[in-house]
Amino acid sequence: MIKKRIIPCLDVKDGVVVKGIQFKGLREIGDPVELAKRYNALGADELVFLDISATQTGNALMIDVIRKTAKELFIPMTIGGGLKSIEDISAVLNAGADKVSLNSAALKNPDLINETSEKFGAQCICIAIDAKWEEDKQDWFCYTHGGKQRTDIRTLDWIKEVERRGAGELLVTSMDYDGMQQGFDHKLLSIIQKEVTIPVIASGGAGSAEDFISLFLETDVSAGLAASIFHEQEVSIQQVKDLCDSKGVPVRHV
């Protein structure tokens, strides 16, 4: 039986891991390669590095981080942030990333999804979506640039389009729930997983091990992603998995 994946996300700026709360307020919390190894040993099923450098020097440092991590870490690694072209994507994959996660660049140039999917295979392209609910429109809209810029694109339209264009996976962050530590956005995530046949990674809102259980029991998503609660060691991956075991949610053990 396929296992539900527990994925820590490491925000990296200029080669150093930082943490974002509601996409604001950055602070350093360590060496990415060391953190990656620690998470591997602790049972992470996969790692996501989000490069928030937004400078060429920062992006070059990220390549170095990927290369070093890939030499010592033998679980899947996804890289997102700042990837704008097929050349950027090639560089990251050649350095040892298994998947790329595209957000702003895909919204700006959707053909990049097709191009990446055709060149490298659907399995290596994950579309990251920052979705925010609008009460007056009674709908979710996609945001770019780390949640700073609103687009007019409806999240539920966009997920269908990216699937059609060849995305292999979705990483959905609920901006309404992100940083609140009160659980994942089950409503949004359930709707999205019903609308697409590709796997969905849920992100935004994890505050406790129980939040992962509710996520997996109440939605059909394939994975749960979190950053701060794991980084701050408020909850360990092992705690999440032990609780999953006790509730009958299938997880992998190292």
Add this chain to the structure above:
Amino acid sequence: MIAIVDYGLGNIANLTNALTYLGYEVKVTHDVEELEQADQIILPGVGHFKDAMTRLNELDLIPELNKLKETKPFIGICLGMQLLFEHSEEGNVDGLNFLPGQVKKMTCQLPVPHLGWNKLDAPNVSLNEDVYFIHSYKVHTEENVVAKATYEDDVVAIVQKDNIIGIQFHPEKSGDKGLQILDQALKGGYIK
């Protein structure tokens, strides 16, 4: 020395990393002489079946691969495993035809690609570990199956016929247990 067949498709950095970590000397090459000098051959592959066959044809590697598979351990991983079979729906093209079987698009209620950690089910219980799969097409064959996984239906996960081995998942991405399974493939495989 292990030769990873370089035909310009897919991400072989991580396979190289894993083999190096296991202590093997690795060459990524499509040079016929280097391939012939290798102790083992790995056919990697990520991407589209038809592109893979086209590239192998363009590099005129198919006669060489046919020769190599007669004499050396020959391991196909992921798309590299699928290429070992007769034919694929992906691009509707023939494969290398080293093993009997067809490659078909996965059709199930669960999400496709089959992505994530899934447990192997093998008579050789040392193989029964969680490993990392990521694929949308799968092999249909009744023969040479060493291990399966379950994703609604059966998924052929490892095949072996003598020195020819196919691994559908990514052993280089399946943690310590994956590395062990990869090492075992290089040391003769799973059938005693």
